[in-house]
Amino acid sequence: MTDISLDKAFHALSDPLRLKIVESLQYTEYSVRDLCAHLGVSQSKLSFHLRVLKEAAIVRSRPHGRWNYYSLNLQKFAALEQHLADLRRYAAAQPIPVYPSDPPK
Template identity: 45%
Template sequence: MHTDAFQTLADPTRRQIVEALRSGEQQVNDVVGKLDIHQSGVSRHLRILLEAGFVQVRPDGPRRFYSLRPEPFQELETWLSSYRGLWEKRLDRFDEALQKRRNARAAHAKERKR
């Protein structure tokens, strides 16, 4: 997992392009129409995504179709999943602490009613 993946996806325009391509293969002008970004900007960001391995291009005569490649996203998922357990344990402990606090408050309120 390279930090370059995070640098690549840190740009909001590139994230918007990735979101636009989630629905499938598209030409540059299709992405331009969805994002209301000038064609040269979309092309520049697509080139960066292509160089980083997030997208692939399929030429079809004069047209070029862009689509997402699953591999870099799978690498991101693998990397993130290594931290998921850490956060789940912390969230479980937080939930337990909240439950204890709620139970203590409920017991205290019950005592006050007596």
């Protein structure tokens, strides 16, 4: 995963409403209309946030009739999880720095 895609993904997940969207989509897909009703937000506001999530590959959409249905992109979450696990392993392997109580002058 590139730094740019990580940046987009973490930026997309940094907004409280976008996190609510992700939480809502974790068990089922939603149409835009149903997701608006579920979250109590306007379609224009939801569409903006869905676009950010889609550009970061956090969600996927599929057309069905008049509506687009959104679901989580589980491959992206697996890649993010792997990246965080790699960072955790790296951090665990590093010695804990010991700082003197009085820094040198």
